[in-house]
Amino acid sequence: MASPPQNIRALKDNLLLEIVWSPEEQVQLPFSFVRGRCPCANCVNEMTGARMVGPNEVDSNVSPVQMGFSGNYALTIEWSDGHHTGLYTWDYLAQIAAEHAAAE
Ligand SMILES: [Zn+2]
Numbered sequence: 001m002a003s004p005p006q007n008i009r010a011l012k013d014n015l016l017l018e019i020v021w022s023p024e025e026q027v028q029l030p031f032s033f034v035r036g037r038c039p040c041a042n043c044v045n046e047m048t049g050a051r052m053v054g055p056n057e058v059d060s061n062v063s064p065v066q067m068g069f070s071g072n073y074a075l076t077i078e079w080s081d082g083h084h085t086g087l088y089t090w091d092y093l094a095q096i097a098a099e100h101a102a103a104e
Pocket residue numbers: 038039040041042043044083085086
């Protein structure tokens with residue numbers, strides 16, 4: 001289980017979501033990457049696990065208009081395209097951060 005981040009910031013000038021896990025461990029993920037990894041049932045088929053809305057389907061200039069927390073286990077993001085049903089658990093954020101690092 002990933003522990004809760006110490007800080008999460010939307011760097012709107014750079015279109016990056018900054019997640020600070022600790023002073024030594026922090027990542028910056030492009031908004032469109034995070035939006036394209038939305039884990040909700042509108043974006044991923046619950047039966048097959050197939051991704052229906054991915055990075056190619058989202059606006060490259062998408063940005064969060066509001067962020068919040070669900071309990072102490074997940075980040076919620078309302079995006080500029082109106083989408084808001086994704087629940088990004090700490091584990092999931094750690095997973096997509098690793099995916100992003102591997103793709104670089
Ligand atoms: Zn979604």
